[in-house]
Amino acid sequence: MNVWFLNPYGNLPGENWMPHRSYMVCNAFANEGHKVVYWISNIDHRSKAIRKTDSTSYLQNGVKLKILESTEYSEHISFKRIFFEINFIRNFCKTATFEENLPDLILIGEPSLFVSYNFVKFVKKHRIPFIIDIGDLWPELFKIALPKLLRKFDKLIFLPFYIKRNWFISKAIGIVSVSDAYLEVAKKANRSGFYKRIYIGVNLESFKNAIPIDIGYVKEKDEFWLIYAGTLGDNYDTKGIIECAKLLEHSKSNYRLFIAGDGNLKNYVIDSIEKNKLIKTIFLGRVEPSYLVSFYKKCDIALSTYAEGSTVSMPIKAFDYLAAGLPMINSLGYDLKDLIEKHQLGYNYTAGNHFELFNKIEHLEQDREKLVIFKKNCLELSETFHEPTLYKSYVDFCVNIIEKIKKKSM
DSSP states (O other), X not given: OEEEEEOTTOOOTTSSSOOOHHHHHHHHHHHTTOEXXXXXXXXXXXXXXXXXXXXXXXXXXXOEEEEEOOXXXXXXXXXXXXXXXXXXXXXXXXXHTTOSSOOSEEEEEEOOXXXXXXXXHHHHHHTOOEEEEEOSOTTGGGGGGSOGGGGGGHHHHTHHHHHHHHHHHHTOSEEEESSHHHHHHHHTTOOSSOEEEOOOOBOTHHHHTOOOOOOSOOOOTTOEEEEEEEEOSTTBTHHHHHHHHHHHHTOSXXXXXXXXXXXXXXXXXXXXXXXXXOXXXXXXXXXXXXXXXXXXXXXXXXXXXXOTTOOOOSOHHHHHHHHTTOOEEEOOXXXXXXXXXXXXXXXXXXXXXXXXXXXXXXXXXXXXXXXXXXHHHHXXXXXXGBHHHHHHHHHHHHHHHHHHHHHHHO
């Protein structure tokens, strides 16, 4: 089968991020012997930097890479980002029309709110079935950009976007989702009957077989290490982390907080550490995944800190934390909150409340027996999220849909 995965927000090997879901899916299809083309933009969504990679090349397992030009943007919620998506899909339609072999199936990463119209027009013209892979919820996310007084009216304010999203989802022949919460939203708009929740997952072998490397920091006997790894942006409680860091700085306990990542609030983090003389807080910047794995193994707690109103349900970092046996202190709702409570993986706190975040850290630092239990639970649960197993079921699900469609048309 010839399969395309279209995602303007995907990333590539060697970009110092853990593998993106769309890239994992492409590898899984290639491993099963399918021909795969991976379409992404020339803008790295997390750093907002322009990619220097050739526009057409091949990745491991023979996955063909197609990089499309689009326009730059710096803010996650902005008009420039809308134009980025519009220009991306226009270039896709122009380029894809002249491809020698059109696909049997297109997988498209959602949210792609402003990609949807031109994309549906393209697949309808060429009679190509498509499956939507839902990784987040738009326009629910836009709520956090509104003044607090207007947030209760978000459904009315963004009604045209909700209509657009539901229309797009209704056109797909099937839905895959990174969480149960997102899948329930999609089912209300899509009547295909083909639904599958497949968590992002993690390759456990990369953690179990990781060769220890020098991380550049020595952990003292009585130190308690915390880490946040990921995007530094408006949808993340980046400012809350800094406020918590100020409390950690004056705590009697011997803490060290490490912040790894990149994003539009990177300079805010660097400036805040310097301005407030936060010697217990170290900014690592954007680091290699192998370095991060070694770092995780030295840490005691991981932070999953997102802004109030975030629609993220099961972030990639959660699976990495679990694989490293790192208990979490988390502000998200949805699937991750439920898993943490059900399996005792750490603590949840109220998004934006850095005092509560600090108190939960203090509690775990003082209760080492509970910390050991949480670590054990994290490692045990991580076994259910092994990437090769999850994505084999992803491929089987998609192939099954196409086969059923072909039988109906015969």
